[in-house]
Amino acid sequence: MPELPEVETIRLKLEPRLVGRTLDRVEIDDARLVRPFEPQTVAAELEGERVSALERRGKYLIVRFESGRALLIHLRMTGSLRHAEHGALHEDPHRRAVVRLDDGSDVAYRDVRRFGTWLLLGAGELGPYLATRLGEEPLERGFTAQRLAKRLEGRRAPVKAALLDQRTVAGLGNIYVDEALWRAGIHPLRPAGSLAPEEVARLTRGVKEALRAGIRRQGATLRDYSTPDGGRGRMQDRFRVYGRDGEPCQRCGTPIEKIRAGGRGTWYCPACQRLEGDAASRSSSRPSRSSRQSSV
Ligand SMILES: [Zn+2]
Numbered sequence: 001m002p003e004l005p006e007v008e009t010i011r012l013k014l015e016p017r018l019v020g021r022t023l024d025r026v027e028i029d030d031a032r033l034v035r036p037f038e039p040q041t042v043a044a045e046l047e048g049e050r051v052s053a054l055e056r057r058g059k060y061l062i063v064r065f066e067s068g069r070a071l072l073i074h075l076r077m078t079g080s081l082r083h084a085e086h087g088a089l090h091e092d093p094h095r096r097a098v099v100r101l102d103d104g105s106d107v108a109y110r111d112v113r114r115f116g117t118w119l120l121l122g123a124g125e126l127g128p129y130l131a132t133r134l135g136e137e138p139l140e141r142g143f144t145a146q147r148l149a150k151r152l153e154g155r156r157a158p159v160k161a162a163l164l165d166q167r168t169v170a171g172l173g174n175i176y177v178d179e180a181l182w183r184a185g186i187h188p189l190r191p192a193g194s195l196a197p198e199e200v201a202r203l204t205r206g207v208k209e210a211l212r213a214g215i216r217r218q219g220a221t222l223r224d225y226s227t228p229d230g231g232r233g234r235m236q237d238r239f240r241v242y243g244r245d246g247e248p249c250q251r252c253g254t255p256i257e258k259i260r261a262g263g264r265g266t267w268y269c270p271a272c273q274r275l276e277g278d279a280a281s282r283s284s285s286r287p288s289r290s291s292r293q294s295s296v
Contacts, residue, residue: 002075004138004171005214006225006233007059010081013228014107015054017083018063022050022102030096033109033118042120046071046099058134058170068123073109078224079116082108112224134170138207143169145201152200155192159203161262162192169207174264175220175242179210182241182249187273188261196278213238241267 026046028039053064063071086104097109097118121129135151136143151168152159162168163177172180181188183206186199195203219225219233226232240250244267245258254271
Protein backbone atom coordinates (compact mmCIF):
# COMPACT_ATOMS: atom_id res chain seq x y z
CA MET A 1 0.00 0.00 0.00
CA PRO A 2 1.31 3.45 -0.83
CA GLU A 3 2.92 5.18 2.15
CA LEU A 4 4.23 8.73 2.53
CA PRO A 5 7.12 8.42 0.01
CA GLU A 6 4.85 6.97 -2.69
CA VAL A 7 2.15 9.62 -2.17
CA GLU A 8 4.77 12.39 -2.09
CA THR A 9 6.27 11.09 -5.36
CA ILE A 10 2.82 11.20 -6.97
CA ARG A 11 2.30 14.72 -5.63
CA LEU A 12 5.64 15.98 -6.98
CA LYS A 13 4.94 14.56 -10.44
CA LEU A 14 1.31 15.68 -10.70
CA GLU A 15 1.74 19.17 -9.23
CA PRO A 16 3.04 20.85 -12.43
CA ARG A 17 0.28 19.15 -14.47
CA LEU A 18 -2.59 20.07 -12.18
CA VAL A 19 -1.99 23.44 -10.58
CA GLY A 20 -3.72 26.26 -12.48
CA ARG A 21 -5.81 23.82 -14.51
CA THR A 22 -9.60 23.66 -14.49
CA LEU A 23 -11.46 20.35 -14.27
CA ASP A 24 -13.46 20.34 -17.51
CA ARG A 25 -15.10 16.95 -17.31
CA VAL A 26 -15.19 14.42 -14.49
CA GLU A 27 -16.33 10.81 -14.78
CA ILE A 28 -16.62 8.65 -11.69
CA ASP A 29 -17.47 5.06 -12.56
CA ASP A 30 -17.33 3.46 -9.13
CA ALA A 31 -19.83 4.34 -6.40
CA ARG A 32 -17.46 3.00 -3.71
CA LEU A 33 -14.96 5.74 -4.46
CA VAL A 34 -17.21 8.56 -3.22
CA ARG A 35 -19.80 6.87 -1.02
CA PRO A 36 -22.03 7.79 0.72
CA PHE A 37 -22.37 10.42 -2.03
CA GLU A 38 -23.60 9.80 -5.57
CA PRO A 39 -20.83 9.58 -8.20
CA GLN A 40 -22.74 11.84 -10.64
CA THR A 41 -23.33 14.45 -7.95
CA VAL A 42 -19.67 14.55 -6.90
CA ALA A 43 -18.52 14.64 -10.54
CA ALA A 44 -20.84 17.58 -11.26
CA GLU A 45 -19.57 19.40 -8.16
CA LEU A 46 -15.97 18.97 -9.30
CA GLU A 47 -16.50 20.18 -12.86
CA GLY A 48 -15.45 23.81 -13.25
CA GLU A 49 -13.20 23.81 -10.17
CA ARG A 50 -9.74 25.31 -10.72
CA VAL A 51 -6.78 23.73 -8.92
CA SER A 52 -4.83 26.12 -6.70
CA ALA A 53 -2.44 23.64 -5.05
CA LEU A 54 -1.61 19.96 -4.75
CA GLU A 55 -0.59 19.07 -1.21
CA ARG A 56 0.00 15.99 0.89
CA ARG A 57 -0.73 15.23 4.51
CA GLY A 58 0.29 11.77 5.76
CA LYS A 59 -0.90 9.38 3.06
CA TYR A 60 -3.61 11.78 1.84
CA LEU A 61 -3.28 13.67 -1.40
CA ILE A 62 -5.06 17.04 -1.21
CA VAL A 63 -6.27 18.80 -4.34
CA ARG A 64 -7.03 22.38 -3.27
CA PHE A 65 -9.36 24.47 -5.40
CA GLU A 66 -9.55 28.24 -5.79
CA SER A 67 -13.12 28.06 -4.47
CA GLY A 68 -11.73 27.02 -1.08
CA ARG A 69 -12.97 23.47 -1.44
CA ALA A 70 -10.60 20.49 -1.45
CA LEU A 71 -10.64 16.96 -2.82
CA LEU A 72 -9.06 14.53 -0.38
CA ILE A 73 -7.72 11.40 -2.08
CA HIS A 74 -6.62 8.29 -0.18
CA LEU A 75 -5.13 5.51 -2.30
CA ARG A 76 -5.49 2.81 0.41
CA MET A 77 -4.27 -0.58 -0.89
CA THR A 78 -3.93 -0.29 -4.65
CA GLY A 79 -5.01 3.19 -5.81
CA SER A 80 -2.83 5.03 -8.32
CA LEU A 81 -3.04 8.11 -10.53
CA ARG A 82 -1.89 8.47 -14.11
CA HIS A 83 -1.51 11.61 -16.18
CA ALA A 84 -1.83 11.26 -19.96
CA GLU A 85 -1.82 13.71 -22.84
CA HIS A 86 -5.01 14.11 -24.86
CA GLY A 87 -6.13 10.79 -26.33
CA ALA A 88 -3.15 8.85 -24.92
CA LEU A 89 -5.08 7.00 -22.21
CA HIS A 90 -5.51 3.33 -23.09
CA GLU A 91 -8.15 0.87 -21.92
CA ASP A 92 -7.94 -0.20 -18.30
CA PRO A 93 -10.54 -2.44 -16.61
CA HIS A 94 -9.47 -1.13 -13.19
CA ARG A 95 -10.00 2.55 -13.98
CA ARG A 96 -12.49 4.12 -11.56
CA ALA A 97 -12.46 7.77 -12.57
CA VAL A 98 -11.11 10.14 -15.21
CA VAL A 99 -10.68 13.89 -14.96
CA ARG A 100 -10.29 15.84 -18.22
CA LEU A 101 -8.31 19.03 -17.68
CA ASP A 102 -8.75 22.27 -19.66
CA ASP A 103 -5.48 21.63 -21.56
CA GLY A 104 -7.03 18.44 -22.96
CA SER A 105 -4.94 16.06 -20.84
CA ASP A 106 -6.43 13.44 -18.52
CA VAL A 107 -5.80 12.34 -14.96
CA ALA A 108 -6.99 8.74 -14.50
CA TYR A 109 -7.57 6.99 -11.21
CA ARG A 110 -6.99 3.22 -11.12
CA ASP A 111 -7.72 0.92 -8.21
CA VAL A 112 -7.71 -2.89 -8.39
CA ARG A 113 -8.94 -3.58 -4.84
CA ARG A 114 -11.27 -0.54 -4.74
CA PHE A 115 -10.55 0.59 -1.18
CA GLY A 116 -9.44 4.08 -2.23
CA THR A 117 -11.59 7.12 -1.46
CA TRP A 118 -12.29 10.57 -2.89
CA LEU A 119 -13.88 13.02 -0.48
CA LEU A 120 -14.89 16.53 -1.52
CA LEU A 121 -14.75 18.91 1.43
CA GLY A 122 -16.09 22.43 1.70
CA ALA A 123 -13.98 25.47 2.61
CA GLY A 124 -12.84 25.16 6.21
CA GLU A 125 -13.66 21.45 6.53
CA LEU A 126 -10.23 20.06 5.66
CA GLY A 127 -8.31 21.17 8.74
CA PRO A 128 -10.73 19.73 11.31
CA TYR A 129 -11.13 16.52 9.27
CA LEU A 130 -7.39 15.81 9.24
CA ALA A 131 -6.68 17.05 12.76
CA THR A 132 -8.56 14.20 14.41
CA ARG A 133 -7.02 11.56 12.17
CA LEU A 134 -3.36 12.47 11.78
CA GLY A 135 -0.41 13.15 14.04
CA GLU A 136 2.82 14.96 13.30
CA GLU A 137 4.03 15.33 9.71
CA PRO A 138 7.39 13.52 9.96
CA LEU A 139 9.39 15.49 7.40
CA GLU A 140 8.46 18.87 8.83
CA ARG A 141 10.61 20.74 11.32
CA GLY A 142 7.95 20.36 13.98
CA PHE A 143 8.54 16.61 14.15
CA THR A 144 11.09 16.43 16.94
CA ALA A 145 12.15 13.75 19.41
CA GLN A 146 10.27 15.64 22.13
CA ARG A 147 7.04 15.59 20.12
CA LEU A 148 7.43 11.90 19.30
CA ALA A 149 8.21 11.08 22.93
CA LYS A 150 4.92 12.73 23.95
CA ARG A 151 3.00 10.59 21.47
CA LEU A 152 4.66 7.38 22.75
CA GLU A 153 4.50 8.21 26.45
CA GLY A 154 2.71 5.63 28.59
CA ARG A 155 1.81 3.40 25.66
CA ARG A 156 2.21 -0.33 26.23
CA ALA A 157 1.56 -1.31 22.62
CA PRO A 158 4.59 -2.50 20.63
CA VAL A 159 6.42 0.45 19.10
CA LYS A 160 5.70 -1.05 15.68
CA ALA A 161 1.94 -0.82 16.31
CA ALA A 162 2.24 2.69 17.76
CA LEU A 163 4.05 3.89 14.63
CA LEU A 164 1.46 2.33 12.30
CA ASP A 165 -1.18 4.41 14.11
CA GLN A 166 -1.54 7.52 11.91
CA ARG A 167 -2.19 9.66 14.99
CA THR A 168 1.35 8.99 16.24
CA VAL A 169 3.14 9.96 13.04
CA ALA A 170 1.32 10.62 9.77
CA GLY A 171 2.22 8.65 6.67
CA LEU A 172 4.07 5.59 7.94
CA GLY A 173 2.99 2.09 6.94
CA ASN A 174 4.41 -1.41 7.23
CA ILE A 175 7.47 -0.86 5.03
CA TYR A 176 8.83 2.40 6.39
CA VAL A 177 8.13 1.53 10.04
CA ASP A 178 10.35 -1.54 9.70
CA GLU A 179 13.01 0.47 7.88
CA ALA A 180 12.92 3.25 10.49
CA LEU A 181 13.16 0.82 13.44
CA TRP A 182 16.19 -0.88 11.86
CA ARG A 183 17.88 2.48 11.30
CA ALA A 184 17.20 3.35 14.94
CA GLY A 185 18.30 -0.06 16.27
CA ILE A 186 14.99 -0.61 18.09
CA HIS A 187 13.16 -3.94 18.36
CA PRO A 188 9.64 -3.73 16.88
CA LEU A 189 8.07 -5.40 19.94
CA ARG A 190 9.48 -2.95 22.49
CA PRO A 191 6.59 -1.31 24.39
CA ALA A 192 6.26 2.16 22.85
CA GLY A 193 6.37 3.92 26.22
CA SER A 194 9.56 2.13 27.32
CA LEU A 195 11.96 3.85 24.93
CA ALA A 196 14.72 5.94 26.51
CA PRO A 197 15.04 9.57 25.31
CA GLU A 198 18.15 8.64 23.36
CA GLU A 199 16.24 5.87 21.59
CA VAL A 200 13.37 8.20 20.71
CA ALA A 201 15.92 10.61 19.25
CA ARG A 202 17.36 7.82 17.10
CA LEU A 203 13.85 6.76 16.07
CA THR A 204 12.98 10.33 15.03
CA ARG A 205 16.06 10.41 12.81
CA GLY A 206 15.35 6.88 11.56
CA VAL A 207 11.82 7.82 10.48
CA LYS A 208 13.04 10.90 8.59
CA GLU A 209 15.91 9.04 6.92
CA ALA A 210 13.80 6.04 5.89
CA LEU A 211 11.14 8.32 4.34
CA ARG A 212 13.68 10.52 2.56
CA ALA A 213 15.38 7.43 1.11
CA GLY A 214 11.98 6.32 -0.21
CA ILE A 215 11.22 9.70 -1.81
CA ARG A 216 14.69 9.82 -3.43
CA ARG A 217 13.92 6.52 -5.18
CA GLN A 218 10.36 7.53 -6.10
CA GLY A 219 8.80 5.07 -3.71
CA ALA A 220 8.66 1.29 -3.74
CA THR A 221 6.89 -0.73 -6.43
CA LEU A 222 5.96 -4.09 -4.96
CA ARG A 223 2.72 -4.69 -6.87
CA ASP A 224 0.43 -1.92 -8.05
CA TYR A 225 2.15 1.33 -7.26
CA SER A 226 3.42 3.36 -10.18
CA THR A 227 4.23 7.03 -10.65
CA PRO A 228 1.81 9.29 -12.64
CA ASP A 229 3.96 8.92 -15.76
CA GLY A 230 3.75 5.13 -15.52
CA GLY A 231 7.22 4.65 -14.02
CA ARG A 232 8.23 2.30 -11.21
CA GLY A 233 9.68 3.20 -7.85
CA ARG A 234 13.13 1.85 -7.03
CA MET A 235 13.07 1.75 -3.24
CA GLN A 236 12.22 -1.99 -3.18
CA ASP A 237 15.81 -2.69 -4.31
CA ARG A 238 17.19 -0.77 -1.34
CA PHE A 239 15.21 -2.05 1.63
CA ARG A 240 17.42 -2.72 4.65
CA VAL A 241 15.08 -5.24 6.31
CA TYR A 242 11.60 -5.21 4.73
CA GLY A 243 10.96 -8.55 2.97
CA ARG A 244 14.57 -9.68 3.51
CA ASP A 245 14.25 -12.55 5.99
CA GLY A 246 17.33 -14.77 5.92
CA GLU A 247 19.49 -12.16 4.19
CA PRO A 248 22.45 -10.66 6.10
CA CYS A 249 21.90 -7.39 7.99
CA GLN A 250 23.76 -4.64 6.11
CA ARG A 251 25.13 -3.36 9.42
CA CYS A 252 26.25 -6.53 11.22
CA GLY A 253 25.79 -9.52 8.91
CA THR A 254 23.26 -11.31 11.16
CA PRO A 255 20.39 -12.90 9.16
CA ILE A 256 17.26 -10.74 9.15
CA GLU A 257 14.29 -12.37 10.90
CA LYS A 258 10.56 -12.11 10.30
CA ILE A 259 7.99 -11.99 13.10
CA ARG A 260 4.49 -10.58 13.57
CA ALA A 261 4.11 -7.24 15.32
CA GLY A 262 1.15 -4.90 15.36
CA GLY A 263 -0.71 -7.58 13.40
CA ARG A 264 1.66 -7.28 10.45
CA GLY A 265 4.60 -9.19 9.02
CA THR A 266 7.67 -7.47 10.47
CA TRP A 267 11.35 -7.72 9.55
CA TYR A 268 14.25 -6.81 11.85
CA CYS A 269 17.82 -7.65 12.76
CA PRO A 270 17.93 -9.69 15.99
CA ALA A 271 21.44 -8.40 16.77
CA CYS A 272 21.03 -4.66 16.02
CA GLN A 273 17.49 -4.48 17.41
CA ARG A 274 17.46 -6.04 20.86
CA LEU A 275 14.26 -6.63 22.79
CA GLU A 276 15.97 -5.56 26.03
CA GLY A 277 16.80 -2.18 24.51
CA ASP A 278 19.80 -0.03 25.19
CA ALA A 279 20.06 -0.62 28.93
CA ALA A 280 20.70 -4.35 28.64
CA SER A 281 22.78 -4.32 25.50
CA ARG A 282 25.12 -1.49 26.46
CA SER A 283 27.17 -3.79 28.68
CA SER A 284 27.00 -6.85 26.43
CA SER A 285 27.21 -7.20 22.70
CA ARG A 286 25.59 -4.29 20.89
CA PRO A 287 27.21 -4.28 17.44
CA SER A 288 29.63 -1.42 16.98
CA ARG A 289 30.94 0.13 13.81
CA SER A 290 34.14 -1.91 14.08
CA SER A 291 32.27 -5.22 14.35
CA ARG A 292 30.26 -4.26 11.30
CA GLN A 293 33.40 -3.95 9.22
CA SER A 294 34.77 -7.28 10.34
CA SER A 295 31.52 -9.18 9.78
CA VAL A 296 30.52 -7.95 6.33
ZN1 LIG B 1 22.25 -6.13 12.34
